[in-house]
Amino acid sequence: MSSSKKSPGSELNPRTTSYEFLGPPGALFVTLTVPIVIYALYFGCSEANGCRPDLSTIPDQVVASVTNPNWWKSLWDTEAFLMYLAWYAFCVVAWAVLPGDRVEGTTLRTGEKKTYKINGFATLLLALGLACGTIYRYGPQSFTFFYENWVGFVTASIVMSVAQALFCYAMSFQEGKLLALGGNSGNFIYDFFIGRELNPSIGSLDLKSFNELRPGLILWALIDISMMCEQATRRGGVDKVTDSMWLVLAFQLWYIADALFNETAIFTTMDITTDGFGFMLAVGDLAWVPFTYSLQARYLAFKHVELGPVWTATIVIVNLTGYWIFRAANGEKNDFRNGKNPKNLKFFTTASGSKLLTSGWWGLSRHPNYLGDLIMAVAWSLPTGFDTPITYFYVTYFAVLLIHRQLRDDEKCHKKYGKDWETYQKLVPFRIIPYVY
Ligand SMILES: NC(=O)C1=CN([C@@H]2O[C@H](COP(=O)(O)OP(=O)(O)OC[C@H]3O[C@@H](n4cnc5c(N)ncnc54)[C@H](OP(=O)(O)O)[C@@H]3O)[C@@H](O)[C@H]2O)C=CC1
Numbered sequence: 001m002s003s004s005k006k007s008p009g010s011e012l013n014p015r016t017t018s019y020e021f022l023g024p025p026g027a028l029f030v031t032l033t034v035p036i037v038i039y040a041l042y043f044g045c046s047e048a049n050g051c052r053p054d055l056s057t058i059p060d061q062v063v064a065s066v067t068n069p070n071w072w073k074s075l076w077d078t079e080a081f082l083m084y085l086a087w088y089a090f091c092v093v094a095w096a097v098l099p100g101d102r103v104e105g106t107t108l109r110t111g112e113k114k115t116y117k118i119n120g121f122a123t124l125l126l127a128l129g130l131a132c133g134t135i136y137r138y139g140p141q142s143f144t145f146f147y148e149n150w151v152g153f154v155t156a157s158i159v160m161s162v163a164q165a166l167f168c169y170a171m172s173f174q175e176g177k178l179l180a181l182g183g184n185s186g187n188f189i190y191d192f193f194i195g196r197e198l199n200p201s202i203g204s205l206d207l208k209s210f211n212e213l214r215p216g217l218i219l220w221a222l223i224d225i226s227m228m229c230e231q232a233t234r235r236g237g238v239d240k241v242t243d244s245m246w247l248v249l250a251f252q253l254w255y256i257a258d259a260l261f262n263e264t265a266i267f268t269t270m271d272i273t274t275d276g277f278g279f280m281l282a283v284g285d286l287a288w289v290p291f292t293y294s295l296q297a298r299y300l301a302f303k304h305v306e307l308g309p310v311w312t313a314t315i316v317i318v319n320l321t322g323y324w325i326f327r328a329a330n331g332e333k334n335d336f337r338n339g340k341n342p343k344n345l346k347f348f349t350t351a352s353g354s355k356l357l358t359s360g361w362w363g364l365s366r367h368p369n370y371l372g373d374l375i376m377a378v379a380w381s382l383p384t385g386f387d388t389p390i391t392y393f394y395v396t397y398f399a400v401l402l403i404h405r406q407l408r409d410d411e412k413c414h415k416k417y418g419k420d421w422e423t424y425q426k427l428v429p430f431r432i433i434p435y436v437y
């Protein structure tokens, strides 16, 4: 920490009195549902069923697997678990040894600022370099292990998420910890899910930002590459990979590289400023992102969709439009929160002293960045064609997540800015999509 002003006591760590996610039952529901959905997307969208599961047989299949006392053994793979641990260790070692600037985050309730090491992009380049080197030297068939051992890797990442969430929950009871305002209800299920401590760390390694940007996000890139290799192996070479697979790979790698290139922009997001690090973020970062966001690439590994130039160009335009809105909006807010206003945008000064942009992208809606992200989500699913709705799961889930997130953020800002937030809502009436929502 860069300066010490107040040490966290009960006045800085008040009890959480209002619940989100419908309280402990909702938190328990999401805790159990997220791992189930990750497995269900794998079994429901498989090569065997062509990603068109026969819904009438699902109840019988579920009963048959759950009544088999050894069902859990089919989810466990020691080799995949060890490989996953090696991957996680690689990310930690890369963070420790690769050079990177030390950058301060936003000001915490204590008046302090945390310092973060910025070398996520270098870690991505190293991981991509090693993966591409392996594929170049030994061929695409040497990099298909994620496709072949999918379930084992999913289980490994879920075990890691549970372990980290439990560890952080236990450590949050140590003296002097700054807690998340929303994660200190006293109810284990709820606080474990939301995250009790705001910024848990081991030494100078901040677990929340590390997990959000490195082991899960970079793994997503490697999984996509592995899916491309699976398709290349089946089709007889990387030069035979379909245009649809190249599009998904290019769009998602670009998104991941963008997040890591703009690593410091994460410090003004809700996850870092507001949420604790609990099971929600741990499983979201480590399991959900790599194994559900790569669904389109996994589908294309076994279903070889050819788009042709017109569809390809159309989808590229959709993705570029989304990316332009997403990057410009996040850039405007991030610059502004770091005391810069290069476009001379209009703003509104609240009684708290904090300012809110009212022109540029942030004058069009209260979350223009969500709109750009959603448009990109559509562009990532379109290359899979229209044979199955399951590859559009990401678009549907993401729309629900962003609408819910917007509601949570509105509530947070209302608490923070009071009447000024209502004035701001009148100045910028649309929530996400200008003139629509
Ligand atoms: N791919 C994925 O799965 C996901 C991607 N995302 C992306 O992450 C990015 C960050 O999202 P998120 O953290 O939810 O939200 P935002 O980046 O929109 O941050 C919200 C915060 O910005 C500040 N703010 C709100 N309005 C203004 C304004 N007019 N001017 C200046 N500051 C303002 C407020 O904080 P304060 O005033 O306190 O500074 C508010 O709490 C988005 O691009 C989103 O699309 C998010 C979730 C999942």
Ligand SMILES: CC(C)=CCC[C@@H](C)[C@H]1CC=C2C3=C(CC[C@@]21C)[C@@]1(C)CC[C@H](O)C(C)(C)[C@@H]1CC3
Pocket: 034, 212, 213, 217, 255, 258, 259, 266, 269, 271, 280, 281, 283, 284, 285, 288, 289
């Ligand atoms: C279902 C479930 C458990 C959901 C938890 C939500 C998480 C999956 C998402 C919460 C916020 C996220 C962000 C990104 C990935 C998804 C999660 C972790 C993000 C890292 C993706 C890349 C972007 O450029 C980003 C850095 C802006 C973004 C930050 C928020």
